[in-house]
Amino acid sequence: MGNACLEVNHVSKKAGGKTLVEPLSFTLDTGRVLALCGGNGAGKSTILKMVVGISRPTTGTILVQGLDAHSQRAAYAKQIGYMPDDFQFSGGLNAWDTIRFYAGLRGVGEQRAADVLELVGLTEAKGKTVFRFSKGMRQRLLLAQALLAQPALLVLDEPTNGLDPYWMESLSDLLTRLKAAGHSVLFSTHQLDVAEAVADEAIFLNQGRVIQHGSVESFKQQYGAAGLNAAFRASLKRTE
Numbered sequence: 001m002g003n004a005c006l007e008v009n010h011v012s013k014k015a016g017g018k019t020l021v022e023p024l025s026f027t028l029d030t031g032r033v034l035a036l037c038g039g040n041g042a043g044k045s046t047i048l049k050m051v052v053g054i055s056r057p058t059t060g061t062i063l064v065q066g067l068d069a070h071s072q073r074a075a076y077a078k079q080i081g082y083m084p085d086d087f088q089f090s091g092g093l094n095a096w097d098t099i100r101f102y103a104g105l106r107g108v109g110e111q112r113a114a115d116v117l118e119l120v121g122l123t124e125a126k127g128k129t130v131f132r133f134s135k136g137m138r139q140r141l142l143l144a145q146a147l148l149a150q151p152a153l154l155v156l157d158e159p160t161n162g163l164d165p166y167w168m169e170s171l172s173d174l175l176t177r178l179k180a181a182g183h184s185v186l187f188s189t190h191q192l193d194v195a196e197a198v199a200d201e202a203i204f205l206n207q208g209r210v211i212q213h214g215s216v217e218s219f220k221q222q223y224g225a226a227g228l229n230a231a232f233r234a235s236l237k238r239t240e
């Protein structure tokens, strides 16, 4: 496809004698947002780790902007901003020193570091030591480091974990603006209302298997106000 930002082809993962992810294929076009939805242990983080290149698929290939994760590693990594789940920052640094450290790693200047802190509402808190941050503030700092290099593809693992309603809504607004600016976003969530509010497409996962993939609009049309929750339940039922 002409404007594919991410192409996942027949990717699967086995580890410890267990199939964590059964073969899956999907394409994410430029400027689109795709939500990987599923409960605990569905395989969401495993898929995201393969997409960012920190875990190698057992089978299949992944291309971001036409680049291969393993044979073109450095160029590939530059296309991606990653917000991992449950990452611990070095607690002794304040937010400003932390974001400047990541800016240095990404080859990004101080102005951009200040801009991303502003985007996630942490300018006022920039002198505060990160270990004094609430969970939601740490999440926002993690998002800020993912945004630093204005990557073509943002990969966000449970980005709304710990966010209060104000920041949930702000994240939706921010993702909408990033989309409009041509960024593509792949994120995981177990909160289907978040996927419904933010994503263009959703993939439903259960125990490492895709049980449904469709546009959020089509799920809304089919299930009305009950939305993605009803669509997910119906998909689960069909596969039981």
Ligand SMILES: Nc1ncnc2c1ncn2[C@@H]1O[C@H](COP(=O)(O)OP(=O)(O)OP(=O)(O)O)[C@@H](O)[C@H]1O
Residues within 6 Å of the ligand: 015, 016, 018, 020, 038, 039, 040, 041, 042, 043, 044, 045, 046, 047, 085, 190
């Ligand atoms: N290296 C590994 N070896 C064996 N099993 C693993 C490994 N990594 C993950 N798993 C298992 O794979 C399954 C999928 O895990 P994963 O973290 O991808 O799920 P998830 O959908 O992100 O779940 P959660 O919402 O709980 O974070 C789980 O059962 C997990 O225990």
